[in-house]
Structure formats: C-alpha cells, structure tokens
Amino acid sequence: MGKNLYGTTWWGQRWLNALSGIDFANRIPRGMTYANTGKVYQLTIDPARALIKARVQGNYDPFYSVKIELPRFTENEKKALLDEIAKSPVILAKLSARELAPEIENVAEQIGIRIFPHKWDDLKLKCSCPDYAVPCKHIAAVIYKFSQEIDANPFILFELKGLDIVAELAKKKIDIEQVEQTEMPTWKEILEQKGGDSESSLEDLKQATFTEIPPLLDSVIGLFKPSPAGFVEGELREKMKKIIERAGKLVDRQLKDKTDRDPPVHNEKQPILIFDSWGRGHFDSSLAWVTHSVDNNGEPEVIRPFDPANEKYEGAGFHEMFSGSLDSKKIEYAPYEIEALYYAWLIAGKLVKHGAILPQIYQPIEDFFTIRWIPAVISDEIRKLVNEVGRAFLSFPDSMIRIDRRPETINSFVLGEMILGIFIESYIITAFINTATTKSEDLPLEISALFLRKCIDIDEHIAGERVKLGLESWIAPIYLQNLKVLPVIILEDKTQKSDYRLDDIIDDVRGVRGDDDAVYVDAAIAEEDEAFTAPVVKEEALAPAKNTKRRQNLFDNTEGVQITMGFNRLDKKGVPEDTFIPLTDIISKKEFQKIKFECLRTVARLSSVCPVLTELLEKKNGIGMIALDSLADIILSTIPAMRLLGVKLIVPKSLKRVLYPKSAMTVGLSKPWDESTGYLGISALLDFHWDLALGNNPISETDFHELLKHEGKVVRFGNSFVYVDPQITSRIAKKLQLSVATPSKQRLMAAALTGRFGTNNVQITQELQDCLKRILSEKSIEVPSTLNAQLRPYQQRGYSWLIRNLRTMMGSIIADDMGLGKTLQVITAIEKLRYDKELENKQVLVVVPTSLVINWNREIAKFAPKLTCNTYYQERDLSVPAHVIITTYGVLRNDLKKFMKLNLRLIVIDEAQAIKNVKSQVFKAVRAIKADSMIAMSGTPVENRLLEYWSIMDFTNPGLLGSSDTFRREFANPIEKERDPEVLKSFRRVTAPFIMRRLKTDKSVIDDLPDKITVDKYCTLTPQQVALYQKKVDETMRIMKIIGKKERSAIVLTLIQSLKQICNAPAQFSKEDQYQEAKYSGKMQVLFDLLEDFHENNRKTLIFTQFKTMGDLLQKWIADQTGFKPQFIHGGINSTERGRMVDRFQNRRDEQCMILSLKAAGTGLNLTAASSVIHYDLWWNPAVESQATDRAYRIGQKNNVQVYRMICANTFEEKINDIINSKKELADLTVNVGEKWIGDLSNRQIEEIFSLSDD
Missing domain, CATH: 3.40.50.300 (P-loop containing nucleotide triphosphate hydrolases)
Incomplete structure (x- = not known):
C-alpha cells in the first residue's frame, strides 16, 4: 500500500491542523507510523467526559495510556450555533447526509465559536510514556486515528464538545434523527422483497444474452465519492475502477480462450448451486470441468483447472467455468441447468465488461456487514435484464438451486441478482487477487469487504463501526430507489420559448423513461448518434455544403442553461403523486416537514455528482445557472449519473438530443441501371462519397475546422447543442486528410443493405433504393407444367425466390429445416431453366457428398423426367451431353481442370457445410468453378457457426461479407462471443436477400406439413x-x-x-x-x-x-x-x-x-x-x-x-x-x-x- 493520507474529509483535515508546525524530534511522522502499523488499540470515545482514550504499543512498557480531553461548548455557544445551523439549508442538508458543510465553520467563527482546535494548547493531552515532550508520538498516533472516526461520523466531534446536534435540532422541530439509522438492508430483507414476475423459458434466457448493455463504467464510478470517510489509503473509487477494468479484461480473455473444453458436470443428485444463510453463493463440490490440451511430449492432456472445494479465495474462479470458444452444441446437449448457467455467465461477463455492476453493502446477521457485487440495477435496462435472468431460473426446482431460508416465493429480480452476482464476484475477486501485493490478512477492512467478499464482525475490529459507517455512507446513497420522494431536476434554455410546463413533470412512473425524459448519446459511440435500423434515404440531408466559407456567428452564442429542482411524493407503489414541490417550498414551508429530511439529504448526496445543486439551497428563488463552458461535464457525466440514480430530468428539446460531428457514407449509382443486368449490374454501378454533418445538418470543411477550436466543449448550433468530442473530430480529420481506399463493390452492396460501413452510418440514394426494391421484390412464378410434383405453398415460395435470384444473378442459400423439400425446390428451379430454354447451351453442375449421388439421380428422375443427367462418378465421361452433371466434392477436387472448362448456367452444392473450411482444397475447388449463378443447400441453422456460413456465402455471393478476417472481426466475434444484438441485426439484414430458412415450426409452414x-x-x-x-x-x-x-x-x-x-x-x-x-x-x-x-x-x-x-x-x-x-x-x-x-x-x-x-x-x-x-x-x-x-x-x-x-x-x-x-x-x-x-x-x-x- 502507498503512504496513508489521514484527514480524508475537510473536517477531518481541520482536526489534524492542530499538528501543523509542531515537531519535537520528528515525533509527528513517527506518530503517523504508529497509526499506520496498528499500534493504537482500545480506542474509546467518552462523550460524557469529553474524553478520547487509547492504548498505544510501547518500547519499554507493553503499552502507554493516552488521554485527550476536548473543551466543551458553553450553553450560550450551543444555543447560538444551533440557531445558525437551523437557518442554513446548506448545513442542514449536509448534516442529513452525515456530512459537514464548510459553512458551519464559517458561521461558528462569526459568532466567536471554535469547532476545531487551532493549536495543541486547545486540547488537554496526557500520555504515560517517559517522553518529556507533549505531544509525543503516542498522542500524535491517537490524533491520527481519531481523525478517521470523525471522518466517518462528524457528530462525534460535537458530542465530545457537549452538543448532541440531532437531539437539539429535534427540539427546534428540525428532524434529522434518520441520520442515525442504518440504510444498510439485512440479507433477510433482500431475500424477502416482494414482487417479481412469473417464470420464463430457457429459450427466453438465451435471447436475453443478446440484450444490448450500455457502457456504464464512467457513469457508475462517477456516483461515488473519491473514498469512504476515514479510508486513508488513497482513492478507493479509483482503485475500484481499475479492478472493474481488470475484471473486464478477464472477460475478454475468457471469451477469447480457445482451449478445447467440455461443459461442466456435477452430481445430479445434489443441488448445483447453494446460497447460504448469509447470501453467499457456492457451487456443489462435485462441480468440475475439464480442458483438453497437448503436453510437452505431444500427448493429449486432460486438465481439471478448478475445484470449488479447494479454492483459496471463496467465490474466485467461477468465471472460468465456461469460455467463448465452447461449442454451442455441447452446451445445448448439456443438462438444462448447465446451459442456463452458461447464458447467465455470458450476461454477467457483458455486464462486467461494460462496467454495469455495483457493490451493495448489507448485514448478513446483526453486527456483521459484507459487500456483494451485483448488476447495476439502478439502470432500467439492466434491471429488466436481471429480472429476465431471474424469471428463467425460477423454473428450476429447489433441488437444483438451494437457497437457505428461502421465502415461500422468491422475487425473480432478487434471484437474477444472486445468479449473476456469483459470476460478477468471481471476476472482481480474481481481478483483485491477480494484482494484490499485500497479504489478505493485512488488507484494510474496506478492501477486504469490497474486493474479497469478507464478512466483517463490527465488534471484533477496533475500526469496525467506523468502517461500517464510512462504507455505508459511500455505497448506500447509490440506491436512491428506496426514497419516498422523486427528485426532479429541470434544465431550461432561456434563449428558446419553453416547450413544457412544470405540471407535466409528474407523468412518468419513477425509474421509467418517458417522452419528456432526456435522451443522451454516449460519447464512446457518439459518431453513431442516429442508430439506423435500416438503410435511410436522405437525398439532401448530407449533400455537400454548397457554401464552403465559414458562416458568421455559427458557434458564437455562449448563453448558458438555467437549472431548478424539486420533488414529487411517491405513493406506496412508487408512483409519483400529482403535485410538484419546488425545493424552495420544502425548505421554507412547515407542511413539508415530514419529507424535509429526506429531500435535503437527497440534495446533499446529489450535489456530489452535480455541485451546482448546492447553490440552489442558498438561492431564495431556487434558480441556478450552468455556464456553456461547464455544460459538457453536465451532459457527459452529470446527466447520465442522474439518470442512473433515478432522478427525473426535464429538459428542453434542444438538449434532448445533443449533436455530435459525424461523417457519413452516401451510396448511390454512378449512372442509370439497366434492369436486364440484374443484381450484378447494380453492384457494378455502386458509388459512394463521404459527407460531414452535425446531426442531419450538413456542414462544410471550413465549418468543421472552426468547430475544432471548441474541442472538448459544448457549443450552440442554431437551436441545438453540439458536443465537440476530440476523439470523433480526430477520426473525421484523418478521413479528410488521408485518401481512403475504395471498398469493393460487394462491400458497398453490404453497406447499402445494412446501413453501416464499419462504424459509420450509410445513407442510400432514392434511385438506389428504388432499384433494390425492384430487384428484391418477391413474385410468385409459375411452376413448369413438366414438373411431376405438386409443390406445397411454402415450397412454391421457395422456388419463386430461387428463380428471382437466378434471373438477377444473385447467389442463394436455401437452408430450410430437414424434411421441408430443399431438393425438390432446387430441382423445380433447374427444370424451369430447362423449360425456358436456358440449358440449351449451358449446363447445371450439382456437387454433393458421395452418399447423396443416388438420391439426386432418383429425385430428378422422379420429379423432372425431362431433365437429362450425367453422373460424373466412378470413371464416368464428363463429355456426355446432359442438362445436369452430378458429381461429388472429392471428384470435383481431383478433376478440377476438367470442370473449369464447362459452360455453366448454375452450380448447386448440397450439404454446403462441406466447404466450411476455407483452407481446404474442397473450398478452393468449388470457388474456382465459374457459373452465372450459385445455389448452396444446407439444413444447418445460420447462427450455429457463423464462420462456416461465411465460406458458404462467399461461394454464393463472393466478397459480400468481406474477407474471412473482416467477417470474423465485424460479425462472428461480436455475435457469438459478445452477443451484440445490433451486429446480429446487421448480419441478418445483409444476408436476408440471399438466405431462405424456414422451420417446421413456422406458422407459414406447419399447416402445410403432414404429421x-x-x-x-x-x-x-x-x-x-x-x-x-x-x-x-x-x-x-x-x-x-x-x-x-x-x-x-x-x-x-x-x-x-x-x-x-x-x-x-x-x-x-x-x-x-x-x-x-x-x-x-x-x-x-x-x-x-x-x-x-x-x-x-x-x-x-x-x-x-x-x-x-x-x-x-x-x-x-x-x-x-x-x-x-x-x-x-x-x-x-x-x-x-x-x-x-x-x-x-x-x-x-x-x-x-x-x-x-x-x-x-x-x-x-x-x-x-x-x-x-x-x-x-x-x-x-x-x-x-x-x-x-x-x-x-x-x-x-x-x-x-x-x-x-x-x-x-x-x-x-x-x-x-x-x-x-x-x-x-x-x-x-x-x-x-x-x-x-x-x-x-x-x-x-x-x-x-x-x-x-x-x-
């Protein structure tokens, strides 16, 4: 640990100021050393005698007795000080949060009262050591240790001086007694929370893994003060951020782990998961998983990397239960509880990676406290996700998940917290112990509780009560959901006419975003401030600005924003009541006395996130101003933090969506498209250019360079606000300075279909949209009369889709479920080519596994007897005239040169997963064959192994998904490992025109099928x-x-x-x-x-x-x-x-x-x-x-x-x-x-x- 810094609050520092300028033979630094090394013990505080007593380890005696006596206030001083405190909303607000406002020292000195000692002579000091000097190092050590006590509980200082502030203010009808009550829930209270939803399915849980999780680390960390009061070993907030970041790296490492492993196994007669009566999660001792590797001699090696029963740190290692490379099919065939835990592990990892986690302090039993790590449930999105996890696990019997002292019904939300918390804690504990340099027994109690899940016995430790108060005041305020009032903050842009009324602010239920809530784009993804769900046509919005000169006064308006605050009462269900109560009324009117304490404490706590709120307590009209230069911090830090805390935000339209500079790609056609050239004709004509904009407003390069002068700040732009993000402007500047390599035509087509190019938005012109609409429109096509079969309705649709793609030269992947007749649909399409005389000078090549050669011959003879077939297999002759050539993958590979000479209208590959390995000779052989159109047939679900589908798509539509490395980076890893829902949507959009997959369970199919x-x-x-x-x-x-x-x-x-x-x-x-x-x-x-x-x-x-x-x-x-x-x-x-x-x-x-x-x-x-x-x-x-x-x-x-x-x-x-x-x-x-x-x-x-x- 680094050098300890005492006096972590301003009032603790004032107490230590008594040591300033006094040093007898270097005793003061040695006193700090004594305090740091645990030589002060049995520290007791006796307010009745105004006495601080302690024993300090001695050199000649076992200990020396130290006594420090403080001078008491006179009765007149008490009365005068209380009168001043009662008149100050700022002081009362801070007291309600167990803090001191600096103003309390100012008003005390104005009436001639000293709260803190100014010099040693202000205190009566006594030590039993033989040292002649006062203060000696033993007294200095006790002074340091006492500073920690008053850091955590400043009321002690007043009690020692004979003033019980809480009791005396109560006599003045100012009730802050709640400040002495714990805000820490018991485990029983957590477990018995009412509400929740009914159970859901495992499939619902699987879908929940694709929930988009916002990046919350900075917002969450911003809710905490630098350190708990009395914590002297640096900034605990910064330590916590680093541990969470390290935990996020552990998530990445686990997702990228390519070690071959099996899903966990356990004794099915035992519960797989047990939560003890203190709320700690344990996996059954039989749980184990193995990894497969090769030893130094090249021999297979099976390793059991983890044993729950033998872990040094309880709760560590559970995150290693799974990895991102674990075969999804292995998971789906594992027991239900293992698959459910796998999905919970995925979700927990996403939460950790995005910093969407929080510590929660609670009492497992009386006189003990501990801290657990849970999802950031103060976020509505995260809360819903946690509830979905809990709903899925509700379906598991008690014999599978045992919870000691489980209530008759358990809240789905609470269960979700518990399940996810096991993996979150494993990441946090492991991240800490991987970097810890101090033995666990020597760690401060705060560290042990926060990062190692230690239960602290308050009575066992001399600092137990102080640490509990410090951590409680540090963590508990994060959970404002337990309030009986709803804080409301109003921002108003006076340069515009107000677009809302104060009466409108009560419309939304607490914690639920409504229409009036602010919408803010995270800076990390700011260049994507419009999330396109489909290609958007904007012919003019991003056209290059005609005027390249700087527009005068474009960013010159520097008017700030007005801020006010108030509250809504909440009923028993947490629904806001109809009346908005301004903060000024709560302070000044007796009718709000019952909620005054809670409101003032809320203002005090929120002021650590938004300091300007303190000013509102001092202003009679309750109105403050935020300068434009300060608005960036408000937008990027304060407002996201307030939203997390459940504060209702009322903002004008100009602040509902803050704009960011952005570059966008516009894709269009270089010249008119000839419809007869089909899909390939469109692809060949694609063209693009880059544009600059603020929101949807085009700007010139000159405007952009003017904007660069305001980097890191918010500027006004017409009726909007723009945050000039340095990272974004740097990326845009590079695009303007460097010549960007022209993407391939197929990549441009993918961009047009998805609305994305890398991280950039893509617009398409109206002309291009019309062309795509014409080519992708589905029409029913008549089946050839020569077909010897009656197609079912869904087969008719599949056949028509194939013909549409054949006519437009688009490749097709038909991936219908087994038994739905893929072969019949393809044969019908081939017969249509023959019927339309397209096979008079060209042929169709069908490549199949050896086991399907006979089936294809039989099926063609049965359904399309007019088609002639040549089976090139087992020494057959390729020159035999035929409409269709049937061969195997092996024969094609071996006789590739012969096949490359064929004039092919179509190549069909059945069981297309045969080309899944892009490095195989089979893949290379299939890709080497040239044909007008390609069809791939596969019954494997698309999402099973995306990299395998890249190879099939690259056969049917070469280049559409980029290189295999690009596809892995842009699609496969984000979907399969990070479960990114937006990337999954993009993948489906880009592949939708080229893939048809129907399941037997589809409504459009199931009625057509026999049983x-x-x-x-x-x-x-x-x-x-x-x-x-x-x-x-x-x-x-x-x-x-x-x-x-x-x-x-x-x-x-x-x-x-x-x-x-x-x-x-x-x-x-x-x-x-x-x-x-x-x-x-x-x-x-x-x-x-x-x-x-x-x-x-x-x-x-x-x-x-x-x-x-x-x-x-x-x-x-x-x-x-x-x-x-x-x-x-x-x-x-x-x-x-x-x-x-x-x-x-x-x-x-x-x-x-x-x-x-x-x-x-x-x-x-x-x-x-x-x-x-x-x-x-x-x-x-x-x-x-x-x-x-x-x-x-x-x-x-x-x-x-x-x-x-x-x-x-x-x-x-x-x-x-x-x-x-x-x-x-x-x-x-x-x-x-x-x-x-x-x-x-x-x-x-x-x-x-x-x-x-x-x-």
Missing part, C-alpha cells in the same frame, strides 16, 4: 459390399438350379437374410477382421451424415434394426464417430432396465439417439422425445414399420416426425421396395406373409431381383 413425413434414403454399396453381394447371389443361383421346389423357399429366405446383412455392413455378414470398420458400409456413411444433420438441428433419433448383431455394431460405430454411445433396447433387456433407458432418452438432452430392435420395441414404449426415425433395414411390412415408427409418432408428440427408410440402391432392397410400392395387392400381401412371397417367384424373376443393376 409424418417418410423419405426413402438411397445408399451406395462400397466396393467390399459389391464383391460380397455378387458372390452370394452367384452362389445361391447355382444352388437354385439344382434343388427342388420344396427347398427353394428356404434358400431364398436365407439369401434375403444374407443380402440384408451385406447391405447393412460387411461386418454383420462376415466375421473377418478386414470388414470390421464402419467405412466399409455405404449405409453407415449415409447414417453418419443424417445423425450429423439431426445433431445440428436438435432432433432426437430412433434407429430400428432387425438384427441384434447390427445393433451392437451401430452402438460401437456411432460411439466411435460421435464420442457418444447410444442406448440399445433389444430382447435381452428386462422391463425395469428398459423403463430406465426410456426415461433417460426422454429426459436427458445428451441422449440424442437410441437403437432398438424391431421386436423388442414392438409394444409399450413411449419415445416421443424423438422426432426422427431411421429404419436401418427394412421388413417390407408396412404394419411392422408403422408400429416401430409409432414409438415416436403417438400421443404427446409435439413435432412433425421425419421417417427415413434406408435402401441400398441398385440392389434387391430397391427392387423389392419398388415392386411393393407399385402393386397394392402385393403391399397388402406383405402384411400377412412378410417376405415369403419372394420364394414363389421363378428363377429368372429371382435373379432379376437379386442381381446388381448397372445404374
């Missing part, structure tokens, strides 16, 4: 499967030719079982080691793709198989692929265990899929948590399949169920499925006899069914 959608999912055999399949068929056909009719049925059924196993996976059919991996199964590759999509879309899945062996393989391979081992219900599971497994699947979010054998799942299971069903192998018995599917699709299912039937293409599976679907009587037969009918076919028919097709 159950069944899709045949075609799979391609691997070479290993082809070899085994063909071998088995050949062997069986040889046998079939030599056996009799009786044996053939059994042989055919055996063949079916064998081929089913081969189609499922070679490992099921053969036990040879060479087949024991999932990669040898085409079905498994498709299954993995499906499960990944389901995972991204939060869909639980049931996988049905006929075979126990296959179920075991599925369980192992899924675990190897995903890291999660699904449960497997089969005939060997007893009913008790089966019930437990079902309950686990239904209720645990990390149980994403379950495997079931068809027979074991036949009856009695309710698995409605699943919304996807996969039949891994088929029985060709609709009744059996439906019964299995109904495990998910039954009463209680809230979602549409998507059913996937996995079929190996070109095998007996596809052929039998086609036969059954085409012949109703055969479909009916399978219900009765299953697959036995196949054995009745001829050898030729059997060979046709079981042989592999060439297609």
Whole structure:
C-alpha cells in the first residue's frame, strides 16, 4: 500500500491542523507510523467526559495510556450555533447526509465559536510514556486515528464538545434523527422483497444474452465519492475502477480462450448451486470441468483447472467455468441447468465488461456487514435484464438451486441478482487477487469487504463501526430507489420559448423513461448518434455544403442553461403523486416537514455528482445557472449519473438530443441501371462519397475546422447543442486528410443493405433504393407444367425466390429445416431453366457428398423426367451431353481442370457445410468453378457457426461479407462471443436477400406439413459390399438350379437374410477382421451424415434394426464417430432396465439417439422425445414399420416426425421396395406373409431381383 493520507474529509483535515508546525524530534511522522502499523488499540470515545482514550504499543512498557480531553461548548455557544445551523439549508442538508458543510465553520467563527482546535494548547493531552515532550508520538498516533472516526461520523466531534446536534435540532422541530439509522438492508430483507414476475423459458434466457448493455463504467464510478470517510489509503473509487477494468479484461480473455473444453458436470443428485444463510453463493463440490490440451511430449492432456472445494479465495474462479470458444452444441446437449448457467455467465461477463455492476453493502446477521457485487440495477435496462435472468431460473426446482431460508416465493429480480452476482464476484475477486501485493490478512477492512467478499464482525475490529459507517455512507446513497420522494431536476434554455410546463413533470412512473425524459448519446459511440435500423434515404440531408466559407456567428452564442429542482411524493407503489414541490417550498414551508429530511439529504448526496445543486439551497428563488463552458461535464457525466440514480430530468428539446460531428457514407449509382443486368449490374454501378454533418445538418470543411477550436466543449448550433468530442473530430480529420481506399463493390452492396460501413452510418440514394426494391421484390412464378410434383405453398415460395435470384444473378442459400423439400425446390428451379430454354447451351453442375449421388439421380428422375443427367462418378465421361452433371466434392477436387472448362448456367452444392473450411482444397475447388449463378443447400441453422456460413456465402455471393478476417472481426466475434444484438441485426439484414430458412415450426409452414413425413434414403454399396453381394447371389443361383421346389423357399429366405446383412455392413455378414470398420458400409456413411444433420438441428433419433448383431455394431460405430454411445433396447433387456433407458432418452438432452430392435420395441414404449426415425433395414411390412415408427409418432408428440427408410440402391432392397410400392395387392400381401412371397417367384424373376443393376 502507498503512504496513508489521514484527514480524508475537510473536517477531518481541520482536526489534524492542530499538528501543523509542531515537531519535537520528528515525533509527528513517527506518530503517523504508529497509526499506520496498528499500534493504537482500545480506542474509546467518552462523550460524557469529553474524553478520547487509547492504548498505544510501547518500547519499554507493553503499552502507554493516552488521554485527550476536548473543551466543551458553553450553553450560550450551543444555543447560538444551533440557531445558525437551523437557518442554513446548506448545513442542514449536509448534516442529513452525515456530512459537514464548510459553512458551519464559517458561521461558528462569526459568532466567536471554535469547532476545531487551532493549536495543541486547545486540547488537554496526557500520555504515560517517559517522553518529556507533549505531544509525543503516542498522542500524535491517537490524533491520527481519531481523525478517521470523525471522518466517518462528524457528530462525534460535537458530542465530545457537549452538543448532541440531532437531539437539539429535534427540539427546534428540525428532524434529522434518520441520520442515525442504518440504510444498510439485512440479507433477510433482500431475500424477502416482494414482487417479481412469473417464470420464463430457457429459450427466453438465451435471447436475453443478446440484450444490448450500455457502457456504464464512467457513469457508475462517477456516483461515488473519491473514498469512504476515514479510508486513508488513497482513492478507493479509483482503485475500484481499475479492478472493474481488470475484471473486464478477464472477460475478454475468457471469451477469447480457445482451449478445447467440455461443459461442466456435477452430481445430479445434489443441488448445483447453494446460497447460504448469509447470501453467499457456492457451487456443489462435485462441480468440475475439464480442458483438453497437448503436453510437452505431444500427448493429449486432460486438465481439471478448478475445484470449488479447494479454492483459496471463496467465490474466485467461477468465471472460468465456461469460455467463448465452447461449442454451442455441447452446451445445448448439456443438462438444462448447465446451459442456463452458461447464458447467465455470458450476461454477467457483458455486464462486467461494460462496467454495469455495483457493490451493495448489507448485514448478513446483526453486527456483521459484507459487500456483494451485483448488476447495476439502478439502470432500467439492466434491471429488466436481471429480472429476465431471474424469471428463467425460477423454473428450476429447489433441488437444483438451494437457497437457505428461502421465502415461500422468491422475487425473480432478487434471484437474477444472486445468479449473476456469483459470476460478477468471481471476476472482481480474481481481478483483485491477480494484482494484490499485500497479504489478505493485512488488507484494510474496506478492501477486504469490497474486493474479497469478507464478512466483517463490527465488534471484533477496533475500526469496525467506523468502517461500517464510512462504507455505508459511500455505497448506500447509490440506491436512491428506496426514497419516498422523486427528485426532479429541470434544465431550461432561456434563449428558446419553453416547450413544457412544470405540471407535466409528474407523468412518468419513477425509474421509467418517458417522452419528456432526456435522451443522451454516449460519447464512446457518439459518431453513431442516429442508430439506423435500416438503410435511410436522405437525398439532401448530407449533400455537400454548397457554401464552403465559414458562416458568421455559427458557434458564437455562449448563453448558458438555467437549472431548478424539486420533488414529487411517491405513493406506496412508487408512483409519483400529482403535485410538484419546488425545493424552495420544502425548505421554507412547515407542511413539508415530514419529507424535509429526506429531500435535503437527497440534495446533499446529489450535489456530489452535480455541485451546482448546492447553490440552489442558498438561492431564495431556487434558480441556478450552468455556464456553456461547464455544460459538457453536465451532459457527459452529470446527466447520465442522474439518470442512473433515478432522478427525473426535464429538459428542453434542444438538449434532448445533443449533436455530435459525424461523417457519413452516401451510396448511390454512378449512372442509370439497366434492369436486364440484374443484381450484378447494380453492384457494378455502386458509388459512394463521404459527407460531414452535425446531426442531419450538413456542414462544410471550413465549418468543421472552426468547430475544432471548441474541442472538448459544448457549443450552440442554431437551436441545438453540439458536443465537440476530440476523439470523433480526430477520426473525421484523418478521413479528410488521408485518401481512403475504395471498398469493393460487394462491400458497398453490404453497406447499402445494412446501413453501416464499419462504424459509420450509410445513407442510400432514392434511385438506389428504388432499384433494390425492384430487384428484391418477391413474385410468385409459375411452376413448369413438366414438373411431376405438386409443390406445397411454402415450397412454391421457395422456388419463386430461387428463380428471382437466378434471373438477377444473385447467389442463394436455401437452408430450410430437414424434411421441408430443399431438393425438390432446387430441382423445380433447374427444370424451369430447362423449360425456358436456358440449358440449351449451358449446363447445371450439382456437387454433393458421395452418399447423396443416388438420391439426386432418383429425385430428378422422379420429379423432372425431362431433365437429362450425367453422373460424373466412378470413371464416368464428363463429355456426355446432359442438362445436369452430378458429381461429388472429392471428384470435383481431383478433376478440377476438367470442370473449369464447362459452360455453366448454375452450380448447386448440397450439404454446403462441406466447404466450411476455407483452407481446404474442397473450398478452393468449388470457388474456382465459374457459373452465372450459385445455389448452396444446407439444413444447418445460420447462427450455429457463423464462420462456416461465411465460406458458404462467399461461394454464393463472393466478397459480400468481406474477407474471412473482416467477417470474423465485424460479425462472428461480436455475435457469438459478445452477443451484440445490433451486429446480429446487421448480419441478418445483409444476408436476408440471399438466405431462405424456414422451420417446421413456422406458422407459414406447419399447416402445410403432414404429421409424418417418410423419405426413402438411397445408399451406395462400397466396393467390399459389391464383391460380397455378387458372390452370394452367384452362389445361391447355382444352388437354385439344382434343388427342388420344396427347398427353394428356404434358400431364398436365407439369401434375403444374407443380402440384408451385406447391405447393412460387411461386418454383420462376415466375421473377418478386414470388414470390421464402419467405412466399409455405404449405409453407415449415409447414417453418419443424417445423425450429423439431426445433431445440428436438435432432433432426437430412433434407429430400428432387425438384427441384434447390427445393433451392437451401430452402438460401437456411432460411439466411435460421435464420442457418444447410444442406448440399445433389444430382447435381452428386462422391463425395469428398459423403463430406465426410456426415461433417460426422454429426459436427458445428451441422449440424442437410441437403437432398438424391431421386436423388442414392438409394444409399450413411449419415445416421443424423438422426432426422427431411421429404419436401418427394412421388413417390407408396412404394419411392422408403422408400429416401430409409432414409438415416436403417438400421443404427446409435439413435432412433425421425419421417417427415413434406408435402401441400398441398385440392389434387391430397391427392387423389392419398388415392386411393393407399385402393386397394392402385393403391399397388402406383405402384411400377412412378410417376405415369403419372394420364394414363389421363378428363377429368372429371382435373379432379376437379386442381381446388381448397372445404374
């Protein structure tokens, strides 16, 4: 700690002045050393005897006894002084806040009374030490220590001189007795606050993480005095600001932490969070989280970085529970309470980073006090956010969050404070201990309470009462919400006609901004003083000023602003009553005696934020003036602070929005647009220029340079006020001096769509707006008559949107939810191109994962039979004439040069997340292909991983979102890590014309959907499967030719079982080691793709198989692929265990899929948590399949169920499925006899069914 400075108040300093000029053998400095090092103890104050007593550690004796006696006031002096105090509103106001006004010393001296000693002889001093000099160092030490006591409680000084000010003023009908009552709430009072709202959902809490939090640090810090009275170790306010700033850096570090980590886990049988009877939060001792890294030897290393049970400082380290790089999908599959804590952690971090936090002092039990850190709930915006957090946590049972002595109902707002406070305190405590240089046991009590959450026993510490009073007076005034009156401050610009009446000031409820409230723009974002929510057309507002000369008298008006003050009474609900009471009436009229104390104390406390208010107490008319030169501080510091404190502000229109200099970009067209050139034509014609303005008023560069003469001040500009912010003017000046690099056309288009370019506002011309409106307008486009399908209404809209973008050369990302028919919509658009003769000289390239090649062929043949296809895969010829070329990402990468020679009207990429890695060869290959238009298909939610979406958007509309680094800086990090709602809005605006995503839950979609959608999912055999399949068929056909009719049925059924196993996976059919991996199964590759999509879309899945062996393989391979081992219900599971497994699947979010054998799942299971069903192998018995599917699709299912039937293409599976679907009587037969009918076919028919097709 630095050198201690005693006399932290003006009256404490007056007391110490008695030491001035006296120094016997350097005893005075040594006395301060004694005071600093704790050698003064048992300090007692005896007002009845006007005596201060203490013991001071001695060199020769254990201690020396020190006594200091003060001279008392005479009765006449008391009366005269009280009369003067009673006449002074300023003195009374300060006394009501447990402070002394300097005026009290002045009036006392005018009547010949000394309040403070002027020299040593004014005091009777005595010490038992052998030192001959008086004062000795022991007496000096006690003088210093006593200065701390009167700093915290100046009434002690008067009591020692025989004057009880509070009691004597009461005799004069001046009641300030409340000054002796504590303003510190008890924990019980905090916990039992009434009110609050009902519980809300986890999704509501997730949305709350995007709440915009204003930067409040400077405003919050400005509410505090430099230090609590009696605190001698520097400015505590400045220390607190530095700790909060360091805590903010911890937030940044945690958000940027890229260490791979898992979400926390804990013993679910224990409450995860416990608040003890003193209000302190604790996490369960079982709570832990791990990070994954690599040790010095390159080996994987798992680290458990935190153990709640072994932390040195209670409450530290909790903020390390999560990080900004934690995979959002891991969080969404973690237990609900972990996800809720993650969102609370995000919000708490934002609060800390923006300085929107406050200390609150309270009594956990009698004679103890402590300080907790909570959100800055004096701000309306923060208060609402805290309440939203609390509402979400109300939904958790007591068994999950235990609160000792919890009332029957807990206020949602209080619960939000408690939850967020745990993380806020962790940041604060950690920020302090990371920089502390003093042992915790040697820290001042104020520091321990404020930064280490220590509970202070008042009786245990000699300074306990003094520290409590000092901190209470320092912190409690911040919470003016507990007042019974509403302070009202009125600013009036006398140069203009008043635009409000005093009677109008009672309209708004306390703490809620109304129409008359002032609106002030924070200086940090002042250049954005108009927050555009969409591109704004202003043809003239920012046009370059025609007159480049300085306009005379532009900033010459220096008239100040008038200020007055008053109060509204508040009823029991906190609503202002109808009458405004001027401050002058409260001071002078007896009818306001009951509220006088509270009003005067409020003025005194507010005067520390706005000193000019003290002048109002002295003026008979209650009117003060604020000079124009002082208005900048009022606007930037005082008014934001007053708003935080809940003060009602009434201001004229000229002050409702203070203007700032700004530069703005105007985007327009360099020449008229030819509509036939489409989107690319507009983009090519985009042009821009920079303009200067004050608000919406254009100014010339000459005016701007004149404005620079007033940097840091407020000037008048017509009927407005302008704050000349040095940071803003410096940025603007650089733009004027330096040549700004011309942005790309696509970046200009993004600027036009979002209304933002970096941190700058963007205006667009009317001409450009009209062009964009024409090109982006949606029209229903007729479906080609050759399409073999009936589009649902939402599919018709999607198809029309695709055609609009194709015609205007705009890229498209169609990201509809799974099962909504993205492929059908794209095929319809391609067929429209063929129908309109756009594919006579050009082709369409469709790039898909290997597992989707067959599906695309089948879908095109089914829905658009007029389209010819060339599947360039497995040594096919690219030169074969066709409308559509279908290939895979791998083939495209390997044969890129061949594909680059194609003349393409359109390139389509399915499962577009395949190009998410911008450094991959696949991404580079796809980007290298040139086409008139691009379409990307993806079922992954846009917000899941924004950087992956950049790569897809850069494919469909190159350059629109800038480089990947620019996108990360401007969009990804602010949205994903900082949860910035404005950036999220900008992202949605810039991407909206190019992305279409509908969910099954959308109102425009859900009515169009059937409850159950069944899709045949075609799979391609691997070479290993082809070899085994063909071998088995050949062997069986040889046998079939030599056996009799009786044996053939059994042989055919055996063949079916064998081929089913081969189609499922070679490992099921053969036990040879060479087949024991999932990669040898085409079905498994498709299954993995499906499960990944389901995972991204939060869909639980049931996988049905006929075979126990296959179920075991599925369980192992899924675990190897995903890291999660699904449960497997089969005939060997007893009913008790089966019930437990079902309950686990239904209720645990990390149980994403379950495997079931068809027979074991036949009856009695309710698995409605699943919304996807996969039949891994088929029985060709609709009744059996439906019964299995109904495990998910039954009463209680809230979602549409998507059913996937996995079929190996070109095998007996596809052929039998086609036969059954085409012949109703055969479909009916399978219900009765299953697959036995196949054995009745001829050898030729059997060979046709079981042989592999060439297609």
